[in-house]
Amino acid sequence: MGFMDILNMTLPKPFPDRTLIDGILDFRDFDGITRHERADGIDYFINAFWTSGQRQAHAIHEISYRACFKPQLPAFFISRLTAPGDLVFDPFMGRGTTLVQAALMQRRAAGNDINPLAALMCRPRLRPIDLHDIADSLRSVDWALGKIRRDDLLAFYHPMTLARLEALRDWLAERAPLGAVRPDPVADWIRMVAINRLTGHSPGFFSGRSMPPNQAVSVTAQRRINERLGLAPPERDIAALILRKSKSLLRDGTVPACGAPGLHTGPAWHVPGLAARSVALVVTSPPFLDVVDYAADNWLRCWFAGIDPGAVAIDLHRSEAAWTEMVRRVLAELARLVRPGGHVAFEVGEVRRGRVLLEKRVWQAADGLPFQRLGVLVNLQTFTKTSNCWGVSNGTRGTNSNRIVMLRRL
Structure with a gap:
């Protein structure tokens, strides 16, 4: 049966x-x-x-x-x-x-x-966080310092938005470097929210219109989306979007302290x-x-976090026996x-x-x-x-x- x-x-x-x-x-x-x-x-x-x-x-x-x-x-x-x-x-x-x-x-x-991205998505939500601290930290970022390093990402982002993303990446590298045992908890939270807002289908995301929000299409596929819709990526206020998403995530409060995860x-x-x-x-x-190619789905998130997806040994099991x-x-x-x-x-x-x-x-x-x-x-x-x-x-x-x-x- x-x-x-x-x-x-x-x-x-x-x-x-x-x-x-x-x-x-x-x-x-x-x-x-x-x-x-x-x-x-x-x-x-x-x-x-x-x-x-x-x-x-x-x-x-x-x-x-x-x-x-x-x-x-x-x-x-x-x-x-x-x-x-x-x-x-x-x-x-x-x-x-x-x-x-x-x-x-x-x-x-x-x-x-196996993917270090998972800890970046999970760890910040297992610690108490305050919305006012998030707002203060976002105000401390010098958004004018960002320099575009990858022109191909302009398929997803307005030039000003991409420059601000680069400024945020540099700020995070100082405050919460990848691999840090005890990164600054507020910077850790901001990175988590930013990773989650990289691409999507609404003005709540940093990118122009892209689908779906839980994975990134390729640069080539995004260019096709832009051409089909006849749209260029609009400019986004990164700090405002991070603060708005943070407020939504915290509307029911934070998790209680139950020891270090x-x-x-x-x-x-x-x-x-x-x-x-x-x-x-x-x-x-x-x-x-x-069924799911995690490395391909998360390539843009890995870029933002500074993770080399080619170095993450994610298995794809093509047979039931394997x-x-x-x-x-x-x-x-x-x-x-x-x-x-x-x-x-x-x-x-x-x-x-x-x-x-x-x-x-x-x-x-x-x-x-x-x-x-x-x-x-x-x-x-x-x-x-x-x-x-x-x-x-x-x-x-x-x-x-x-x-x-x-x-x-x-």
């Missing part, structure tokens, strides 16, 4: 007398009946585990990043499987959704990513800076085969890090129109490791912002569900 066969079942089956996952998550918390199906030796539990009304999240999450999950996903597991003060970890932290949500819920947070840069299968058996819960989502082997290496490291009785929630998405069921590969990768394989939670959604944004009809293309492989450390 395939995944779509499971979703198309109309008659819910009763739970077995004792399923492993039923002892951890109380399904009576949810509307309707959670369906239980078994396929290829795997227990599936299917429901809308967070409703549309529960999708409202803390404003500090609202920065764009390709292929990130909603904050409600880690919140679901953090609330049920951890207590305040516990350590929550994400080995593929991306923009830091798991870490930020853990901190909001008064848990300690740790994360890892442990942020690591390196492969997900080798995190030596994190102590063995220290993690209560892992909530993560790895790259999905060859992807499975990567997941096994990661799970072996998680077996070292997760305390006995701790849990792993390993989210996988739909790829190749649902023909590839990655949860089966994760299940296979965990075989023989010191984990109980509890089942797969399927959060079934009837509406997705992504699919509608791209004009994709639900149920045929796009992502309509989250599938989370649940493991418990023996």
Whole structure:
């Protein structure tokens, strides 16, 4: 039985007398009946585990990043499987959704990513920040000192805007140099917001009209956009836009102080800076085969931050076997890090129109490791912002569900 066969079942089956996952998550918390199906030796539990009304999240999450999950996903597991003060970890932290949500819920947070850009996106939101300090720091930038170093970027920016971006890059290099252990927190925040405002489709971004806002097209593609629209990039007030976005991010407040976050840069299968058996819960989502090219998507963000994307060893797994082997290496490291009785929630998405069921590969990768394989939670959604944004009809293309492989450390 395939995944779509499971979703198309109309008659819910009763739970077995004792399923492993039923002892951890109380399904009576949810509307309707959670369906239980078994396929290829795997227990599936299917429901809308967070409703549309529960999708409202803390404003500090609202920065764009390709292929990130909603904050409600880690919140679901953090609330049920951890207590305040516990350590929550994400080995593929991306923009830091798991870490930020853990901190909001008064848990300690740790994360890892192969791309140093991830720490720049996550770290500033895990520390208290004041809007007045941000405004004061922006006033200290000498915006007239910027010199254009790359003429090709004029495809995205008005000349005055690009010069101001260069002035900001120079200012950040002094205040929060890349690789600094303790950069100035306000400069760190300003860089994070600036990275998030580099390109987009509205006047709230530094660029002329460009799509989508969570990745940068190539210079050639942007020139084609400009020609098709008959528009040149308009001049933007960088400081005003950073301050406006900062105000929006902070409208619900900042995260509470729950100890210094442990942020690591390196492969997900080798995190030596994190102590063995220290993690209560892992909530993560790895790259999905060859669906997303993170290096190509983030080239402009890397330019602004001073990161050489060619030096970032991001894997693109073209085969299921190679992807499975990567997941096994990661799970072996998680077996070292997760305390006995701790849990792993390993989210996988739909790829190749649902023909590839990655949860089966994760299940296979965990075989023989010191984990109980509890089942797969399927959060079934009837509406997705992504699919509608791209004009994709639900149920045929796009992502309509989250599938989370649940493991418990023996």
